[in-house]
Amino acid sequence: MSLRTRTLRAGTYLGLTGLAGVTLFPLLWVTSIALMRAPEAAAGTPPLWPHHPTLVNVINIISRQHLGRYFFNSIVVATATMALSVLVAGSAGYALARVEFRGRRVVSWLVMLGVLIPNQALVLPLFEMFRTVHLVNHYAALVLPAAANPVGIVLVQAYMRGIPVEILDAARIDGASEWRIYRSIVVPLMAPMLAAVGVLVFVVSWNDFMWPMIAMQQEGMQTLPVALAAIDREHYQDIGLMAAGATMTMLPMVVVFLASQRYYLRSVIAGSLTD
Amino acid sequence: MAALEIEHVEKILRGGQAVLRDVSCSARDGELLVVVGPSGCGKSTLLRLVAGLESVTRGVIRIGERTVNELPPQQRDVAMVFQNHALYPHMTVYENLAFGLRVRGTPRARLDQRVRLVAAQLGIEAMLKRFPRELSGGQRQRTALGRAMLRNPSVFLLDEPLSSLDAPLRAELRRELAALHRSLGATMVYVTHDQSEALSLGQRMVVLAGGRVQQIDTPAHVFQRPANRFVAGFVGWPPMNFLTADSFDDVARVPAGQGALEYGVRPECFSARPGGGDDLQLTGRIERIESQGSEWDLELTHRLGRVLARLRPERTLEVGEQIRLWVARGHLHAFDLTSGARVELKP
Numbered sequence: 001m002s003l004r005t006r007t008l009r010a011g012t013y014l015g016l017t018g019l020a021g022v023t024l025f026p027l028l029w030v031t032s033i034a035l036m037r038a039p040e041a042a043a044g045t046p047p048l049w050p051h052h053p054t055l056v057n058v059i060n061i062i063s064r065q066h067l068g069r070y071f072f073n074s075i076v077v078a079t080a081t082m083a084l085s086v087l088v089a090g091s092a093g094y095a096l097a098r099v100e101f102r103g104r105r106v107v108s109w110l111v112m113l114g115v116l117i118p119n120q121a122l123v124l125p126l127f128e129m130f131r132t133v134h135l136v137n138h139y140a141a142l143v144l145p146a147a148a149n150p151v152g153i154v155l156v157q158a159y160m161r162g163i164p165v166e167i168l169d170a171a172r173i174d175g176a177s178e179w180r181i182y183r184s185i186v187v188p189l190m191a192p193m194l195a196a197v198g199v200l201v202f203v204v205s206w207n208d209f210m211w212p213m214i215a216m217q218q219e220g221m222q223t224l225p226v227a228l229a230a231i232d233r234e235h236y237q238d239i240g241l242m243a244a245g246a247t248m249t250m251l252p253m254v255v256v257f258l259a260s261q262r263y264y265l266r267s268v269i270a271g272s273l274t275d
Numbered sequence: 276m277a278a279l280e281i282e283h284v285e286k287i288l289r290g291g292q293a294v295l296r297d298v299s300c301s302a303r304d305g306e307l308l309v310v311v312g313p314s315g316c317g318k319s320t321l322l323r324l325v326a327g328l329e330s331v332t333r334g335v336i337r338i339g340e341r342t343v344n345e346l347p348p349q350q351r352d353v354a355m356v357f358q359n360h361a362l363y364p365h366m367t368v369y370e371n372l373a374f375g376l377r378v379r380g381t382p383r384a385r386l387d388q389r390v391r392l393v394a395a396q397l398g399i400e401a402m403l404k405r406f407p408r409e410l411s412g413g414q415r416q417r418t419a420l421g422r423a424m425l426r427n428p429s430v431f432l433l434d435e436p437l438s439s440l441d442a443p444l445r446a447e448l449r450r451e452l453a454a455l456h457r458s459l460g461a462t463m464v465y466v467t468h469d470q471s472e473a474l475s476l477g478q479r480m481v482v483l484a485g486g487r488v489q490q491i492d493t494p495a496h497v498f499q500r501p502a503n504r505f506v507a508g509f510v511g512w513p514p515m516n517f518l519t520a521d522s523f524d525d526v527a528r529v530p531a532g533q534g535a536l537e538y539g540v541r542p543e544c545f546s547a548r549p550g551g552g553d554d555l556q557l558t559g560r561i562e563r564i565e566s567q568g569s570e571w572d573l574e575l576t577h578r579l580g581r582v583l584a585r586l587r588p589e590r591t592l593e594v595g596e597q598i599r600l601w602v603a604r605g606h607l608h609a610f611d612l613t614s615g616a617r618v619e620l621k622p
Contacts, residue, residue: 173326175379177378
């Protein structure tokens with residue numbers, strides 16, 4: 001390796017380490033504060049490291065604030081949303097990219113339009129809709145509107161367009177039914193993109209605040225971020241407790257991310273075709 | 276195996292553009308039929324119509340006794356090899372080969388036996404556990420061929436299967452393919468834009484241009500008696516020269532026919548010395564000399580234009596030199612100047 005490439009590589013690593021540091025620092029600090037006793041955490045600027053680490057905040061927030069219940073709500077909602085939206089994005093994206101049907105372009109345009117509409121604009125009509133069908137305060141109120149995720153559909157559609165149509169033609173000639181092609185060829189080929197969409201949807205659903213706050217008003221049905229905000233209003237002086245709540249909110253994200261990274265980092269297309 | 280018949284097939288796109296116009300041709304049972312033409316002539320579309328990947332606008336396609344116009348690709352009992360191989364990237368070579376039989380519910384033992392047999396025929400037994408991305412170009416091509424062979428289809432459709440490979444490998448696989456065709460006794464339709472491939476491979480060839488059939492015949496006949504000016508210029512390399520009668524030194528001796536004619540002479544039909552008494556003669560100045568090893572390609576300017584000659588010269592030639600070339604009357608092709616159709620000359 002020449003000096004030039006070595007310097008270049010060192011610079012790259014240095015830059016990336018710096019970026020990772022900037023990203024990770026607040027997360028680690030919040031986790032650290034969660035492990036501090038009240039006086040330490042309440043200092044104007046809490047220290048970086050707890051002098052006497054304790055789990056009292058974690059225990060408090062779970063036992064006294066019923067965080068477990070909200071945690072469960074969030075897990076149910078985010079998981080269901082992820083599963084449903086991957087299913088919808090996978091089939092709709094594939095259909096819009098590779099299946100000939102009447103009105104395909106119109107539907108494509110409508111989905112694109114859906115990407116542009118801000119969620120806030122949908123809150124009122126959505127609430128009216130769900131109240132009419134008596135689904136307010138029900139998990140379905142959070143899951144169903146997010147299931148048809150236009151961003152996910154557009155991403156899958158674009159990804160699918162990059163997969164050569166000859167692969168599907170070959171399967172057709174091989175005798176596979178359309179359903180079999182979808183199951184045995186299309187889904188495995190889309191897997192990296194579906195994983196990416198799944199993670200994206202999970203994170204968005206997990207962090208969503210406005211719509212869950214409006215749609216889930218009954219005590220005990222709130223999701224974590226909404227519940228956390230409520231705790232914040234009551235215990236705004238208890239920084240350690242808040243940090244423990246925030247840490248527990250972040251944790252599943254880290255798990256989801258680590259568990260799924262190998263899927264969307266994988267590139268399965270390489271080598272199928274001549275370059 | 277079965278014969279393939281294509282009768283008066285037309286393909287007109289939704290925008291009204293005609294890709295194929297009144298195409299009729301057939302591949303006999305066990306025949307290797309080559310469809311050749313420049314890019315955009317509709318040859319790939321023709322294959323896709325036979326495979327059922329696109330539908331015909333008019334006409335009939337028959338495989339064996341069955342009219343397959345309305346059948347989906349799954350039911351046509353054809354196999355296709357694509358230009359870009361189109362292997363399933365997430366499956367091993369074994370799974371790529373097995374897929375067609377697997378979706379048809381073939382018992383595992385028979386499937387395994389069949390996959391190993393075909394892999395052995397193609398020399399890819401050692402690759403069965405690999406993924407397509409781990410294969411060389413030739414191995415990918417063999418896998419694609421194997422996938423087609425596995426089901427013993429009625430008709431093989433090959434869409435420029437060798438064009439993505441480098442020249443030596445292409446030649447090797449071309450020989451293998453010809454041998455394979457003989458041993459399988461399969462009906463094959465082979466599409467290529469490479470006229471030399473068509474000449475060397477086909478039992479009969481269909482020359483396609485502008486969506487129309489120009490000529491169907493054996494390679495030898497297509498080469499010796501091209502049906503029109505297009506075929507004459509397309510088949511054979513270097514391409515045929517087209518001359519008018521007064522390009523020759525003695526216009527009076529050029530055989531005439533009905534109407535205005537254009538004459539075609541293949542570069543290798545020129546000779547540097549007179550052969551017989553009725554040879555035609557053409558004088559020109561050497562503009563360029565290119566060695567092809569034992570032969571030389573000369574570009575000459577004559578009275579009315581340029582001409583390319585491939586010679587085996589007996590002495591050193593120089594650029595700028597005047598040279599006289601002879602061509603036997605029997606080597607002269609004649610085409611109608613307006614229609615381009617071949618005109619037979621009286622001997």
